[in-house]
Amino acid sequence: MKKIFLIILLAFTTSTSFAYLSLNESAEILPDNYFNLGFAPQTFLSNGGGFDASVFVDTHIYDNTDARITIGGGEIDFWTQASVKWVPFPDVDNQPAMGLRGAIGYSRDEDQNYMHLQISPILSKKSLTSMHDMLPYVGLPITYVMEKGNNYVATQVSLGAIWFPWNVAQVGAEFNLNLKNSISSASVFMNFPFEGATGYKKY
Numbered sequence: 001m002k003k004i005f006l007i008i009l010l011a012f013t014t015s016t017s018f019a020y021l022s023l024n025e026s027a028e029i030l031p032d033n034y035f036n037l038g039f040a041p042q043t044f045l046s047n048g049g050g051f052d053a054s055v056f057v058d059t060h061i062y063d064n065t066d067a068r069i070t071i072g073g074g075e076i077d078f079w080t081q082a083s084v085k086w087v088p089f090p091d092v093d094n095q096p097a098m099g100l101r102g103a104i105g106y107s108r109d110e111d112q113n114y115m116h117l118q119i120s121p122i123l124s125k126k127s128l129t130s131m132h133d134m135l136p137y138v139g140l141p142i143t144y145v146m147e148k149g150n151n152y153v154a155t156q157v158s159l160g161a162i163w164f165p166w167n168v169a170q171v172g173a174e175f176n177l178n179l180k181n182s183i184s185s186a187s188v189f190m191n192f193p194f195e196g197a198t199g200y201k202k203y
Contacts, residue, residue: 021105021116022176023158024189025068026124026137027087027097030060033196040072040189047183050075058191064088064099081105085122096125101139118143120158135162145181154181162191169193 024040036058044050052074059067061084070081087099103118124137139158145151160174170191178184194200 021081021118021141021143021154021156021182022174022185022187023101023120023122023137023139023141023160024056024172024174024187025058025085025101025122026135026160026162027085027099027122028091028124028126028135029064029085029087029097030058030066030193032060035059035194035196036191037194038189038191040187042074042185042187044075045184045186046178052076054079064090076107076109079105079107081116081118083118087122091124091126096123098123112147115146116143116154117146133164135164137161141176143182152181155179156182156184 022042030036037055038058039053039055041053042051052072054070054072056068056070061067064087066085068083068085070083072079081103082105083101083103085099085101087097089095089098091097099122101118101120101122103120105116105118107114107116118141120139120141122137122139124135126133126135128134137160141156141158143154145154156179157177158174159177160172162170162172164170170193172189172191174187174189176182176185176187192200
């Protein structure tokens with residue numbers, strides 16, 4: 001009985017480190033020769049709360065594939081993640097953009113090290129509002145977390161939207177709802193697009 005209690009306690013104490021595994025991106029693909037620079041502060045909404053922030057860079061690889069590198073820290077001392085987003089079905093007519101994002105990452109919290117593998121389906125569909133274009137999206141990040149002596153799966157639902165209020169930047173917001181071994185969180189983010197030949201430029 002004591003061993004069962006310790007296993008349950010370990011699962012709950014380690015899972016709180018993984019609220020930062022949000023998406024902060026839609027199923028849209030960058031145009032050729034473009035990349036994004038961005039940042040994303042995040043607040044944790046359960047399990048005692050907390051705050052972290054990250055910076056990221058996106059780059060276009062080929063027709064329907066982008067890649068992202070993210071580095072962050074705060075409530076979690078340090079974390080980094082590399083991801084690839086593949087969108088075989090673009091946003092066309094009444095069809096939403098549909099794709100998958102795969103990621104691998106590392107984090108360190110106090111004296112504990114973690115590795116994770118993540119897969120997430122993403123759907124998004126651009127819409128017009130009375131003020132600005134809006135791009136709502138939904139995703140289901142499923143993350144396999146590995147630490148010394150304990151591996152488990154963390155899942156959450158990500159609901160977000162991106163707005164285009166200025167000529168040269170994008171603003172987004174996202175809510176993550178814990179399903180298993182994670183915690184709920186909210187984040188905002190900004191993307192600044194650059195074109196390889198001319199620099200800072202809206203696409």
